[in-house]
Amino acid sequence: MKKQNKHYQQLTRDLRYQISALRKAGMSVRAVAEIIGVHFSTVSRELNRNVTVSSYSPSLAQNLSECRKRTARKAHKRTVKTDQIIREGLYLRLVSRGHQSTIKA
Numbered sequence: 019m020k021k022q023n024k025h026y027q028q029l030t031r032d033l034r035y036q037i038s039a040l041r042k043a044g045m046s047v048r049a050v051a052e053i054i055g056v057h058f059s060t061v062s063r064e065l066n067r068n069v070t071v072s073s074y075s076p077s078l079a080q081n082l083s084e085c086r087k088r089t090a091r092k093a094h095k096r097t098v099k100t101d102q103i104i105r106e107g108l109y110l111r112l113v114s115r116g117h118q119s120t121i122k123a
Contacts, residue, residue: 029056029064029083034076037061041074 029037033054040050047065051058068079096104 029060031076031080034079037064038074038076
């Protein structure tokens with residue numbers, strides 16, 4: 019039995035297969051969560067979010083999770099180009115407010 023992690027951690031493919039096997043064995047959501055070491059709401063949310071018409075499919079759940087990660091708004095990281103735009107915007111803001119002395123090359 020794993021101790022629950024106090025920090026958020028996404029479910030892995032292996033954990034999804036464990037959830038599936040334990041639920042097929044007739045275990046409750048809380049029992050499954052305790053065994054794999056996550057909060058019961060994580061298991062419940064996983065099952066509700068990724069259930070098909072007939073049952074929970076761990077492979078489909080993993081594919082859907084990866085798709086959500088790719089298309090999430092926060093998945094778009096800053097690039098060299100966006101950093102340059104931010105720097106130029108800050109520079110212009112500082113110059114327009116008369117703070118040239120605080121700008122370092």
